[in-house]
Amino acid sequence: MTKRPNEKNERLKRRFLEYRKFARQLSDKSLDKELTALERFDLWNGRKDFAKFHVQWAMGFRDHLERAKTKTGQPMSKSTARAIMTTLREFTLWLSQQDGFRSRIRASDAEYFNLSRRDEAEARAAPARPAPSxxxxxxxxxxxxxxxxxxxxxxxxxxxxxxxxxxxxxxxxxxxxxxxxxxxxxxxxxxxxxxxxxxxxxxxxxxxxxxxxxxxxxxxxxx
Missing domain, CATH: 1.10.443.10 (Intergrase catalytic core)
Known part of the structure; x- marks a missing residue:
């Protein structure tokens, strides 16, 4: 059974998305994707308080994405995994700069939300899209x-x-x-x-x- 949303986490998500929208000028479509990535991580982590962040969470989440399947049963694409990890990396970096989190989360902790070099290269190597002649x-x-x-x-x-x-x-x-x-x-x-x-x-x-x-x-x- 899914745990109820953590109110502290929800407030942080909202503040982060406001920052991304107005300071980083992201579109609503991009913000929706980032919210989905944050929610995926929050659910996987059992709604634990973000203030108790540990790098083990990031490493465990990477393993989770490597085993994740799509609705059709296919492995998650590396580009999708990369986009999710990028959001979590940006979120962790942002958290490290917020009052009450500076002593708990270091900016370097965000780097744990990275794919392996092999997976990163695969994610960047977008296949050519078919197009009519x-x-x-x-x-x-x-x-x-x-x-x-x-x-x-x-x-x-x-x-x-x-x-x-x-x-x-x-x-x-x-x-x-x-x-x-x-x-x-x-x-x-x-x-x-x-x-x-x-x-x-x-x-x-x-x-x-x-x-x-x-x-x-x-x-x-x-x-």
Whole structure:
């Protein structure tokens, strides 16, 4: 049976996440992942008071992650384990700087939340993601219908994706004013477009996709 949350631990988690959000400028999505990592560690450790931290906890948790399985029964990926350990390392480092913890936790204790060198190298070696070739993308553009307004929109969006390689979250938040057909470019204003890390970007169309430009122009003209 799962122990009830430790109120002291919960308050520390909340303060840490506030620090990460406002001082480290993490997104809500990243904060959710960090909260999940903290909760996983807290549950594994039986909700013991963080103030009683010992490096044995970190070493035991690393062993736990090495044996952990996913919902499908597969071993946890090294990249996932690395992300969890990174959160715990940052949390421990933050704790070592808080009043009431400086004499109990040293900054060097955070280093125990590290994977082995082999696992760290495996976590960093991200496998190449499969992607369609230009020939496949052109073929898809060719067969996508554009007889109704919805089909015109879909083809224009797919065309813009081919032309710019823009992130999906940014693509669906673009406005007409961000697309310059004459300049063959897209301006991603982070105040209005969901760009990664809130960065401003100016992207020019890739060559080799004339049908994509035709579809994009047709949709903008229709609007």
């Amino acid at each position: 230009m020939k496949q993308a052109l073929r898809a553009l060719e067969i996508v219908p554009a007889t109704t307004p919805r089909e015109m929109r879909d083809k224009a969006l797919f065309g813009l994706l081919c032309l710019t390689g823009i992130r999906i979250s940014a693509l669906i938040s673009l406005r007409l004013k961000h697309v310059d057909l004459d300049d063959k470019s897209v301006t991603q204003n982070p105040r209005e477009v969901a760009t990664k890390f809130g960065k401003s970007m100016h992207t020019f169309f890739a060559k080799g996709f004339p049908e994509a430009e035709v579809a994009l122009r047709a949709w903008i003209t229709h609007l």
